[in-house]
Amino acid sequence: MTINQQDLTTLQSTANTIDNDNIEKKSVEENVSQTVNSSAESDLIEEELPEEDSVDITHLRTPIKVDLSPVYNFLGARTTQSWVDAAIKNLPMIIQDHANCEKKAAGTAMNLIFRYEFSYDLQRKLAQLIREEMLHYEQVLGIMNERGQEWKYLSAGRYAKGMLKHKRTYEPAAMVDVLIIGAFIEARSCERFAALAEVINDERLAKYYRYLLKSESRHFEDYLALAQSLSDENIDERVAFFKEVEAELISSPDAELRFHSGTPA
Numbered sequence: 134m135t136i137n138q139q140d141l142t143t144l145q146s147t148a149n150t151i152d153n154d155n156i157e158k159k160s161v162e163e164n165v166s167q168t169v170n171s172s173a174e175s176d177l178i179e180e181e182l183p184e185e186d187s188v189d190i191t192h193l194r195t196p197i198k199v200d201l202s203p204v205y206n207f208l209g210a211r212t213t214q215s216w217v218d219a220a221i222k223n224l225p226m227i228i229q230d231h232a233n234c235e236k237k238a239a240g241t242a243m244n245l246i247f248r249y250e251f252s253y254d255l256q257r258k259l260a261q262l263i264r265e266e267m268l269h270y271e272q273v274l275g276i277m278n279e280r281g282q283e284w285k286y287l288s289a290g291r292y293a294k295g296m297l298k299h300k301r302t303y304e305p306a307a308m309v310d311v312l313i314i315g316a317f318i319e320a321r322s323c324e325r326f327a328a329l330a331e332v333i334n335d336e337r338l339a340k341y342y343r344y345l346l347k348s349e350s351r352h353f354e355d356y357l358a359l360a361q362s363l364s365d366e367n368i369d370e371r372v373a374f375f376k377e378v379e380a381e382l383i384s385s386p387d388a389e390l391r392f393h394s395g396t397p398a
């Protein structure tokens with residue numbers, strides 16, 4: 134068989150195309166394997182870093198963005214500018230009350246765990262929540278310590294009492310109401326951390342507040358889901374009721390400034 138010059142040229146160009154294809158394929162494969170390797174590497178690095186459980190806030194990973202729209206939609210009112218202004222002016226007091234809130238959040242969840250032992254879901258979710266709230270408590274204590282801020286007694290504001298007085302007194306309605314109230318407290322905390330993080334003149338504290346958004350928004354969703362799953366009836370009406378009560382507590386004049394207080398009177 135003889136190969137003429139034209140055939141030879143065609144064969145060579147076909148071979149080149151195959152080679153180019155191979156090179157392209159190879160480089161795509163290399164890219165993919167590099168991406169896989171580098172993401173495996175970054176996973177490894179991330180795993181090595183202390184994540185959610187560091188008491189030292191320097192090592193915390195702050196989420197780039199947390200979608201707060203479910204929180205904003207759930208709440209009936211946004212924090213007013215005058216509360217934010219007052220909070221910025223009284224930051225040590227807000228930090229002190231925040232420490233109280235973390236401790237109370239863990240305490241309330243612990244009470245629920247003892248009172249309602251029948252639900253696996255409730256036990257498990259609240260056990261995790263208590264762990265996280267106590268970690269937040271330790272972290273806020275650390276913040277107070279590094280700022281040279283001494284512990285100061287602060288009376289409770291009107292906020293939680295203002296909702297709890299509407300709690301029904303018979304079961305399982307009482308349990309459902311406490312869980313709904315828990316959802317509002319968590320959602321409001323989240324909304325206030327976001328509001329403070331935007332304007333606070335202390336990047337370390339602002340970063341810590343942004344770090345809290347992830348867990349507190351999950352706590353709100355967990356409480357709400359528990360309330361619905363443990364209720365025989367649809368809870369929408371109760372949620373709408375507490376939405377109004379909570380919004381009123383946040384929007385109406387309040388003589389005391391607290392983390393969850395109303396508009397400064």
Ligand SMILES: [Fe+2]
Nearest residue numbers: 235265266269
């Ligand atoms: Fe917390």
Ligand SMILES: [Fe+2]
Nearest residue numbers: 238319349352
């Ligand atoms: Fe929480």
